[in-house]
Amino acid sequence: MRRQGVGSLWEQFQRLKAELAAEGLFEAGRKRGLPAMPRGIGVVTSTGAAAWHDVMTAFQRRAPQVEVVLVPSAVQGAEAPPALAAALHRAGSLAGVDTVLLVRGGGSLEDLWAFNDERVVRAVVACARPVICGVGHESDVTLADLAADLRAPTPTAAAELAAPEQAEQLRAL
Numbered sequence: 001m002r003r004q005g006v007g008s009l010w011e012q013f014q015r016l017k018a019e020l021a022a023e024g025l026f027e028a029g030r031k032r033g034l035p036a037m038p039r040g041i042g043v044v045t046s047t048g049a050a051a052w053h054d055v056m057t058a059f060q061r062r063a064p065q066v067e068v069v070l071v072p073s074a075v076q077g078a079e080a081p082p083a084l085a086a087a088l089h090r091a092g093s094l095a096g097v098d099t100v101l102l103v104r105g106g107g108s109l110e111d112l113w114a115f116n117d118e119r120v121v122r123a124v125v126a127c128a129r130p131v132i133c134g135v136g137h138e139s140d141v142t143l144a145d146l147a148a149d150l151r152a153p154t155p156t157a158a159a160e161l162a163a164p165e166q167a168e169q170l171r172a173l
Contacts, residue, residue, distance in 0.1 A: 009109055013116055017143055020118070025125050026146040032130040034150065038098040038163050040067040042091030042129070044084065046075045051103040051134070051155035058159035066163045069094060075104040080114035085123035092128035099162050100129045102144060103155035106137040115142035124148050134158025 024030060041059070045052050052070065059068050071094075073087035074080040084102070091100045102124065104112070114120060115135050124131050124147040133148035134155040145151040152158035 031149045034130050035098045040096040041162050042069050042071050042094055042097040042100045044071045044073050044087040044091050045103045047072045051105045054156045055159040058156050062165045063163035081117035081119045085119045088123040088127050100131045101158045103134045103158050112136055112142055115144040120144050121147045132158045132162055
């Protein structure tokens with residue numbers, strides 16, 4: 001027999017969320033600000049993901065002066081959590097990278113489950129650079145979103161939040 005209702009994944013999500021919140025991993029006071037004029041952005045996502053294309057399109061349109069480095073990782077399936085954790089560590093240690101984006105397009109709770117894995121959440125918190133998480137669509141919220149220094153509703157929005165528009169910077173000068 002199984003309980004009727006939200007399901008075991010949702011219950012698992014809520015249980016882990018409460019444990020990690022009790023440790024302070026989602027506290028606003030531990031979150032870092034973003035650099036005003038980043039030189040480089042590390043993007044953790046899948047090489048074939050639409051999210052990668054969307055992020056690059058946004059940077060080319062808004063901030064072509066910013067160097068963007070792809071740090072590839074699986075974003076779905078059993079191999080994704082350790083791969084994402086390792087990619088976050090790599091991205092945070094790259095010379096010239098000021099901010100790290102963790103992005104993936106939308107999907108079901110099961111599709112996005114890797115971003116609710118404790119290893120990924122802890123890697124977001126431990127990343128040497130501020131992390132913007134843009135996973136899923138506006139209504140999707142993962143534990144990685146809650147741990148990130150900034151949550152973006154979509155991958156494109158993550159890119160837009162990471163770097164000011166070049167025209168704005170030129171006007172300011």
